[in-house]
Amino acid sequence: MANQGTLVVALTQRGRLLPSTYELLTCGRAIADAAKEPLAAVVLGAKASQFAPDLIARGAEKVFVVEHPALENFNDELHAKAVGGVVAKEGLARVLVPGSVAGKSLAARLSVALKAGLAADASQVHLNSSGLKAERGQYSGNIVSEVEFRSPVQIATVSPMAYPRAEAQAGRTGQTVAVPFEPGPARIEFVSYQPEESSEVDLTAAERIVSGGRGLGTAEGFKLIREFAQSIGAAVGASRAVVDSGWIAYRHQVGLTGKSVRPKLYVACGISGQIQHLAGMSSSGTIVAINTDAACPMMEIASISVVGDLNELIPLIVAEIKKRKGAPAAA
Template identity: 60%
Template sequence: MSSILVVALNQRGQSNPQTWELLGAGRALADASKQPLLAVLIGATAQQAQELVERGADRVLWTGHPTLQNFVNELYAQIVLETAQKEKPSHILLPSNVMGRSLAGRLAVKLEAGLATDVSRLDGGHAERNHYNGNLKAAVEFSSPIRVLTLQPMAFAPALRHSGRSGKIEELSFSPASTRAEFVSFQAEEAGEIDLGAAEGIVTGGRGVGGADGFKLLREFAHTLGAALGATRAAVDSGWIPYRHQVGLTGRTVSPKLYIACGASGQIQHMAGMSGSANIVAINTDAGCPMMQQATIAVVGDLFQLIPSIITEIKKRKGAL
């Protein structure tokens, strides 16, 4: 019997919230095609496997093998391949992050499968995704029995947890093959910051932020909102903030619920990375710039005067609520 296979990837032992979105999308596909929803959970614990069942998986195959604490493409791919060869899934769902994109290429070739990345909608036989940097949508169709899909973060509703929901949980016996890639070490960066790809809200600064000091104000604003901190290429190239915050053509592509662009005029290369945001707030002195034209809410004014007032106002309301 065929199935839908969700690849649930922990990051350094922690579950990744995008897994709930994969389970939400997978459950919908499984129900529509009357197939079971299977999840393979890597680098995890039995408790985490139970949560996957409670969020809609009919069967969870998991492993907590010590070699899987950090991501090694070849080892992770071995587990998913062994599972897929046995279970013959029609769809393999992965997150659109570095791990997901690394695995997707290897899986697609080894399973002779069609591949689509950053899928934002699944509709019958089609997978919808953006190309040309968000300027066009593409409906992708497949001629292979297996499809490998990475799902764009925030595009699918996360599966809710129903405690008491039951399903099968099996621990995989995994004997790692010898690999020619070896994990050496990990260095965490900027502890306590929210990753752009997983954020429901993003506060981004552009040229108008003026310098590294301006980004201190933006960081405080992001912190007040529980949002991630983004930046335009101009701000990154000026050395005001590290590259990992860059949104746009040569940085990350994001699609949060709320994107607040501060002092960012909306250069085409920046818009390419954020035009999929559900709501855009622009704060800028130039009411005519492209970002202000595109914005859901455009606030005309000086960000250095406005942002402290907005932070105070939000804190006031939170206190009042």
């Protein structure tokens, strides 16, 4: 019998379900609906079963739970073995994997083990009359290639933020299946986990982001951006130009070779809006551009365009925010 069914791979880290899982559930739900098949998810971890109700509430009809202490920390070999076992046993056709570093490593191993076609970094994955298709941005996002599959099993890693997160729906029901797992020997060993030390709001989880670009003039300009961000509880983002100049750390970079973000509010200060930057933030809710150049690409996609010198405008905006919040404005 031909392989059928779509599987979302739900990865856990430090006892938490990765939020990218919810984005995969949105993508998987659309594919499963188009195929008129149920949507399945597989969740892996030391205490993975606790996540099954959430996965069902957000769109999965069936959740395979692979629970084992050996899966507490990501291990390419063991995770690939566990997911591959489920795909092979259930005869599944389509596998959606988070486009994170761990997810891409897992997908590559799965692809080899299952002799499955793999589309990495897909921005869209959909099903049409000729089968599964994945869209991938290439050449710095200047072209979009469409990938078709010829293998019975088809795998795609889906870029972060490519899809909105599936919301939990009350009253949804589904089936949970415990999958026995025997890790066996592995050539990869988890050594330790070193969390990033930062008190700043995480960029990928932020609902508001204030980003700075070369228009700041110098690294000192980020003082303004930080003050602005702090005044509205936002994370600090940046263009690659300023990261490459050493004005701010790479973890703040938004764009093709940085992070993909989808906040409700994105404020771009002194960022021209080259395609590689837009690739990481153009799905944001409201985009505010502050720029001296009224004709730059960022102004074209912005919901609100503010033409002017950021050095003059940002202190005025921050002072107004503080005034409205009732805090004393800086002299």
